[in-house]
Amino acid sequence: MKKTLFKTIFIFIFSFFYIQSQERNLKGLSKMRLKAIINEIENKSDSLLLKNSEFKSLNNELKDSLEKLTKTDSLSLIFMGDIMGHDGQIKSAYDKKTNTYNYDPVFEEVRGLISNFDFAIANLEVTLAGPPFKGYPRFSSPKELAVTCKNSGIDVLVTSNNHTCDRGKKGVIKTLDILDSLNIKHTGSFRDSSEFKKNNLLVLEKNNIKVGLLNYTFSTNGMPIPYPTIVNKIDTISMLEDIKKSKKQNIDKLIVFIHWGPEYQLTPSNNQKKIANFLFKNGVDIIIGAHPHVLQKMEYRDNFDAENGQLIAYSLGNYVSNQRKRYRDGGAMIEILLTKNQEKTKISDSGYHLTWVHKPIINGKEVFKILPCKEYEKNNFKGLDSKSKAAMKLFINDSRKLLKKENQNIQEK
Numbered sequence: 001m002k003k004t005l006f007k008t009i010f011i012f013i014f015s016f017f018y019i020q021s022q023e024r025n026l027k028g029l030s031k032m033r034l035k036a037i038i039n040e041i042e043n044k045s046d047s048l049l050l051k052n053s054e055f056k057s058l059n060n061e062l063k064d065s066l067e068k069l070t071k072t073d074s075l076s077l078i079f080m081g082d083i084m085g086h087d088g089q090i091k092s093a094y095d096k097k098t099n100t101y102n103y104d105p106v107f108e109e110v111r112g113l114i115s116n117f118d119f120a121i122a123n124l125e126v127t128l129a130g131p132p133f134k135g136y137p138r139f140s141s142p143k144e145l146a147v148t149c150k151n152s153g154i155d156v157l158v159t160s161n162n163h164t165c166d167r168g169k170k171g172v173i174k175t176l177d178i179l180d181s182l183n184i185k186h187t188g189s190f191r192d193s194s195e196f197k198k199n200n201l202l203v204l205e206k207n208n209i210k211v212g213l214l215n216y217t218f219s220t221n222g223m224p225i226p227y228p229t230i231v232n233k234i235d236t237i238s239m240l241e242d243i244k245k246s247k248k249q250n251i252d253k254l255i256v257f258i259h260w261g262p263e264y265q266l267t268p269s270n271n272q273k274k275i276a277n278f279l280f281k282n283g284v285d286i287i288i289g290a291h292p293h294v295l296q297k298m299e300y301r302d303n304f305d306a307e308n309g310q311l312i313a314y315s316l317g318n319y320v321s322n323q324r325k326r327y328r329d330g331g332a333m334i335e336i337l338l339t340k341n342q343e344k345t346k347i348s349d350s351g352y353h354l355t356w357v358h359k360p361i362i363n364g365k366e367v368f369k370i371l372p373c374k375e376y377e378k379n380n381f382k383g384l385d386s387k388s389k390a391a392m393k394l395f396i397n398d399s400r401k402l403l404k405k406e407n408q409n410i411q412e413k
């Protein structure tokens with residue numbers, strides 16, 4: 001009996017250290033084999049040595065090792081395009097009786113979908129500079145727009161775009177003050193260089209996965225960036241510096257949300273492609289684009305190894321705006337699932353959701369509503385008048401035609 005005991009202990013300790021030594025090279029060691037070893041040990045300890053605490057603790061350690069090796073963490077993201085604030089939207093949010101603004105109806109129908117994700121990220125293409133509230137060309141929207149974003153599950157608003165400087169220094173700073181007061185994370189514009197240094201890379205972390213987010217714009221519409229604020233512009237030298245610094249921050253994936261491209265073009269320009277290649281070549285994993293006010297294609301490139309997969313959405317279009325022309329009255333949300341196993345993080349899944357902006361008249365007032373297209377389609381566009389139904393159908397057909405033809409490995413959810 002004693003001999004068997006020592007023999008079993010020996011096998012046990014040997015298996016334990018063998019597995020430990022293999023931890024760094026586990027690709028070759030199957031989970032089945034590990035499970036088989038544990039089962040064998042459990043059987044032996046049950047029959048021979050049930051009361052031996054040393055065996056039990058060794059077995060627990062083995063179980064822990066197995067769990068560590070087989071455990072998969074995940075983090076889910078959803079991105080939206082431009083949140084605009086045209087005159088019609090401001091007027092629609094205003095309540096004459098109470099002299100207050102309320103944007104809640106705008107996001108009502110997409111709130112459920114957005115809140116399914118760990119992080120929802122959109123581009124805020126207005127300043128929250130206070131009155132006079134105005135749309136094009138120098139946007140300032142009531143802060144209630146951001147309040148509704150927060151209440152609708154939007155966690156992050158990127159703030160570098162061609163309207164960031166519409167209301168000068170006050171506009172840049174007040175926008176950030178309001179986002180901070182609402183606990184909405186942001187990056188892209190900064191009050192000064194010390195804030196830039198601290199917060200340029202926005203790190204989002206959940207479930208043992210860390211992603212970094214950077215944000216740039218092609219232009220500030222000719223408006224100077226007011227000192228001492230900083231607005232991130234597309235510039236290969238500074239972007240490269242940011243990427244290099246970001247890579248030292250122990251992040252799993254690096255994302256760039258970028259404001260670029262010619263307006264109303266359904267195909268990305270050569271310049272967009274050139275910038276995308278530059279970012280990918282230097283280590284960016286995911287690029288989310290906006291500004292053209294229409295959709296452009298999305299691509300997932302697995303690069304023969306999922307860990308090095310790269311994803312780009314050239315333009316997500318308008319999330320909400322008062323642009324009503326064909327192609328401009330809607331946009332897409334793109335969802336991305338990251339998974340991490342044995343310290344390797346990959347893009348495991350992605351897909352898009354089409355959204356269309358409806359402008360019904362409710363109680364004699366025009367209301368803006370972002371509608372999830374697929375859901376409405378399933379319900380045969382219930383509640384829409386014939387003109388709205390036709391416009392929404394046209395947007396869906398146009399968008400599917402474009403994205404089915406041009407997307408690479410990214411389909412509608």
Ligand SMILES: [Zn+2]
Pocket residue numbers: 125161162163259290291
């Ligand atoms: Zn823009």
